[in-house]
Amino acid sequence: MKKLVVILLSILISMNIVGAQEPNWHELDGKISNMLFPQLDATTLPDSVAIYSFAIKLEIRVNNKEVTVDKITVTDSIAYKLFKEINNLKSINFSSIIGKKKSIDVVIPVSIFIMRSRRNPNKNELRVDNLPKNFSNLFFPFNNQQDLVYMNLLKILVDLQEY
Secondary structure, eight states, X not given: OXXXXXXXXXXXXXXXXSSSOOOOHXXXXXXXXXXXXXXXXXXXXXXXXSEEEEEEEEEEEEETTEEEEEEEEESSTHHHHHBTTGGGGXXXXXXXXXXXXXXXXXXXXXXXXXXXXXXXXXXXXOOGGGHHHHHHTTOOOOOTTSOEEEOOOXXXXXXXXXX
């Protein structure tokens, strides 16, 4: 009987039934998108380049067994103009990805592609000289002391042409 219990416990642990639940990445991506997209204010975008890229970092901590987003930072301040209620991301439950850790940083890379501009609606002004900065804005510096999780890239297409 004792042997049977040990075998059953080892099977349950190997199947990840005992312990932390497996993160549902698709569901978490959906919650993040549903939080950000409705508040997008594309009218605040300058009409000068075709791609805007930035990353949003959520510093998630466990305090007294409660998972909270302690701090939100971005690689480009334009994120605060586009998403005026960016702090609403703090209401998402990230407990499924933190597991048994005390802290984790979640990075949400965002790229906004301007399909048509207000100045020149027939021409998309993708400038190659802006691409290195746009790509580097998708990442936060990494140090070995932190647990960092990158979510899927949020791709947003915007048409600024007035009809």
